[in-house]
Amino acid sequence: MPEIILHQYASSPFSEKVRCLLGYKELEYKSVDIPVIMPKPDLMALTGGYRKTPVLQYGADIYCDTAIICRFIEEICPSNPVYSASQEAALSAAALWTDTFLFRVSVAVAFQPKAIGASELLSDPTAAAAFMQDRADFTAGSTALGMELDIALPHWLAHMTKLNTQLSVSSFLGGDAPNILDFSTYHCCWFVYSNDVLKPELEAFPHVAHWIQNMMAFNNRTPKLINSEAAIDIANSSQCLPQTQLDAIIDTDLAVGDSVEVLPIDYGFQATRGELVVASPSSIVIKRHDERAGELLVHFPRLGFQVRRQE
Template structure:
């Protein structure tokens, strides 16, 4: 199957999580390089508001957040599963902590002054200013993304030391093969250590370094580039897949067909509005009609999102 489309950009750590998972699963996919900052008109035609990176498209089904994207990829390509059921509780809880708290610490460590000196983005003052303004808009109303370096660094180092201890005993964090926790941890480490000015900080952590080499060796699968406009046309020419009949709206005070907005609970509060067609224990799905993309179903994981009524 090569009809999955990953909307991503090269420097994005959460995109690296998915590229690396495609590599582990040895799969082909299509790839759209989206802008690093707004506006992102083709992505907006698909998601209707959600602007985080990455997004995975399957025809007219649009998957937001790597929590649900990883589950979808694992379901579509079940060989080498990354959610072993006998460890599912601790792995998904630890992966969530890693994708939120550790990611926040990683951003602060990766953007420390000594790292920014060699960063192309920050060597052009106009580009740097546009980036900072965009990210200020992106995280408006949230305290969940910013962390002072003097808070982030000791937390980061503590976790790197624990990883070093564990990875000197086993090849991967769940044992002999990678699980979701390896992919969540890898993209945070990648974001810091891809930076030349910080690479040397890893030198003493040999087991961690070898694990990063093992993860990097999975590669990125086989991406084929397409344009954002072509991806929107693919959505337009497709129909959303049938919603699983075991869905239901049990825990929501909404009737099927209610107009709602789905919003992240941590940062990036740009909502997606539409008709709520599924609110299961794991997933929220909103149907929307877009003038360019036609009818699309936008999928979110339950973890990390809320549903609000829309008048």
């Protein structure tokens, strides 16, 4: 059985979402510490272009975006479920809103001028300049990530107020146990809460602060650190998982075997190219070959991504 390898960095909120879910599921995993900014050549060998953080590797299967990473974790470890059929549409919609809109709001709040000195990513001026340039390249052509603080802050406070109300009568957003919305919401809060200047402001919402502590406690594994070359070797010596949805192409203009490119629709428009294997209502899977990593299947969620046929 392949092992889970999480390609991530410590200060990444979306990585924290996955670290906590893995802990909640009591799953062991290996970790590759990837660069915070480009270039990331060893990650590219696996993803073929997708550069966001985190990426989950399972042998020669590569999962891009936490929406599909979390679904995959649920598939291989159904105990402690975080999805349910009775909430399928509601949870999927709420988690997408949280991972996009609330994340965008939380980035503006976390990077506000008074908090920058205490930010792990921005406290050193040289590193901060390189980071800002990298993120400008990363979000080129997109308006989906930037937001002015005076617009973001009221949205942030409005949602924190609602969360505080719900969490005053319920241990988790999912009720007695967390569901995927807890993990999606938590990583946005963690991003702000882990800045010492901003922590007291979140503590003004005591039920949110208590829930953050409970969610944080799920990040309880100590993954074995491996280097990126070792992860590439593991991909190279693994077989891709058999695909059960080979005929699942819902797009009328696409067929299995088409040469396609897949890219996010919000920001980080770096495409991955390969041969289409699946384009179902839940996922897009393409097959690609890398000199060092061998044959790979790269998986993306359907929501938030587009597939384009390459002529």
